[in-house]
Amino acid sequence: MALTEFELISRFFSRPETEREDVVLGIGDDCALLQVPAGMELAVSIDTLVEAIHFPPDTEPESLGHKALAVNLSDLAAMGAVPAWATLALTLPHSDSVWLEAFSRGFASLARRYQVQLIGGDTTRGPLNITVQVHGLLPAGAALRRDGAQPGDLIAVTGPLGDAGLALLALQNKYELAEFDSELRQRLEWPMPRLEVGQSLRGIARSAIDISDGLLADLGHIAEASGVGATLRLARLPLSRGVARYVKETGDWSLPLSAGDDYELCFSVPPARRSEAEHKALRAGCKLAWIGVIDVDPGIRCLTADDDLLDPVSRGYEHFHHP
Ligand code: ADP
Numbered sequence: 108m109a110l111t112e113f114e115l116i117s118r119f120f121s122r123p124e125t126e127r128e129d130v131v132l133g134i135g136d137d138c139a140l141l142q143v144p145a146g147m148e149l150a151v152s153i154d155t156l157v158e159a160i161h162f163p164p165d166t167e168p169e170s171l172g173h174k175a176l177a178v179n180l181s182d183l184a185a186m187g188a189v190p191a192w193a194t195l196a197l198t199l200p201h202s203d204s205v206w207l208e209a210f211s212r213g214f215a216s217l218a219r220r221y222q223v224q225l226i227g228g229d230t231t232r233g234p235l236n237i238t239v240q241v242h243g244l245l246p247a248g249a250a251l252r253r254d255g256a257q258p259g260d261l262i263a264v265t266g267p268l269g270d271a272g273l274a275l276l277a278l279q280n281k282y283e284l285a286e287f288d289s290e291l292r293q294r295l296e297w298p299m300p301r302l303e304v305g306q307s308l309r310g311i312a313r314s315a316i317d318i319s320d321g322l323l324a325d326l327g328h329i330a331e332a333s334g335v336g337a338t339l340r341l342a343r344l345p346l347s348r349g350v351a352r353y354v355k356e357t358g359d360w361s362l363p364l365s366a367g368d369d370y371e372l373c374f375s376v377p378p379a380r381r382s383e384a385e386h387k388a389l390r391a392g393c394k395l396a397w398i399g400v401i402d403v404d405p406g407i408r409c410l411t412a413d414d415d416l417l418d419p420v421s422r423g424y425e426h427f428h429h430p
C-alpha cells in the first residue's frame with residue numbers, strides 16, 4: 108500500500124521508542140531542539156548505505172534498519188562517546204509499508220538498547236539510500252582520537268576480523284563454507300557497535316578507530332594521523348574458525364587484513380596500561396587481542412609466524428578496495 112510522505116513519517120518515525128529529557132523538541136517541527144549539558148562536547152557522525160554498493164538488493168529490511176544505525180554508533184564507540192540522538196534521511200523507490208515496518212523495527216530496537224532518540228530526518232523518493240546521523244556526548248577533551256598513538260604503544264582489537272567479509276564472499280557464492288553458520292551472517296548483517304568498550308577506554312587508550320574498511324586501512328589512518336607506523340603479528344590476529352580455515356586454504360590474508368564491515372575497535376595503549384585496558388574491556392564484555400606495536404617507521408608491516416614480512420598480494424589491498 109502506498110503512503111504519502113506525511114503518513115509515512117507519522118506512522119513509522121514520529122513515535123520515538125526512546126524519549127529523552129534532553130530533547131526539547133523532537134520530530135514534527137522544522138528543527139529539533141536539543142540540550143547539550145554544560146562541560147560536555149557533542150560528537151557528530153554521518154554514514155550512508157547505498158543499495159547494491161553497501162548491501163545487496165535483497166537484504167532484509169529489519170537488518171538494514173539495524174545496520175544503518177549500528178555503523179554510525181560504531182563511530183561514536185571509536186571516540187568513546189555516549190550516544191544520544193539520531194536523524195534519518197531515507198530515499199525510497201516507493202513507500203512500501205511492509206518494508207518500512209521491518210526497517211523501523213530494526214532501527215528502533217537498537218535505538219532503544221542504547222537510549223538513542225530519533226529526533227528528525229528527511230524522506231524523499233529515489234533509489235534506495237539510507238543516511239543516518241548520530242550525535243553523542245563526551246566530557247570535554249576526553250574523546251579517543253586517531254592522532255594520539257605513540258611509538259611503543261601496544262595495539263589491540265576488540266574481536267575477530269574478517270567474518271563480515273567471509274559472509275559476503277559466501278553470499279556472493281565466491282567461496283563455499285564448510286559450515287555456513289548463522290553467526291557469520293549475523294556479523295555482516297547485524298553488527299553490534301562496541302560502545303561499552305569504547306567508553307571504558309577513555310583515559311587509557313591513546314588512539315582508537317573502528318574497523319569499517321579493514322584493519323590495514325583503518326590502522327593506517329591512526330598511523331598517518333599520529334605520524335607513526337605499526338608492526339603486526341599475523342599469528343595474533345583473532346580469527347573465527349571460518350576465517351582461519353579460509354586463510355589456511357588460500358594463503359590469502361585479505362579477509363582479516365583488508366575486508367571491511369567488522370566494526371570492531373582498534374586502539375593503542377601505553378604498555379603500562381595493558382592490563383587496565385584488558386580489565387575494563389572484559390567488564391564491557393570484550394576479550395582483547397594484542398596484535399602488534401606502534402613504531403616510528405611509517406606504514407604497516409605484517410610479520411608471519413616465521414618473522415617474515417607478508418608480501419603485498421597476500422595483504423589483499425586490491426581485492427577489497429572500497430569504492
Ligand atoms: P521540512 O519540509 O521542514 O524539511 P519534512 O516534511 O521533511 O519537514 O519533515 C517533517 C518532520 O518530520 C520534520 O521534523 C523532520 O525532521 C521529520 N522527518 C521527516 N522524515 C523523517 C524520517 N525519515 N525520520 C525521522 N524524522 C523524519
Ligand code: MG
Nearest residue numbers: 228229230231
Ligand atoms: Mg524535509
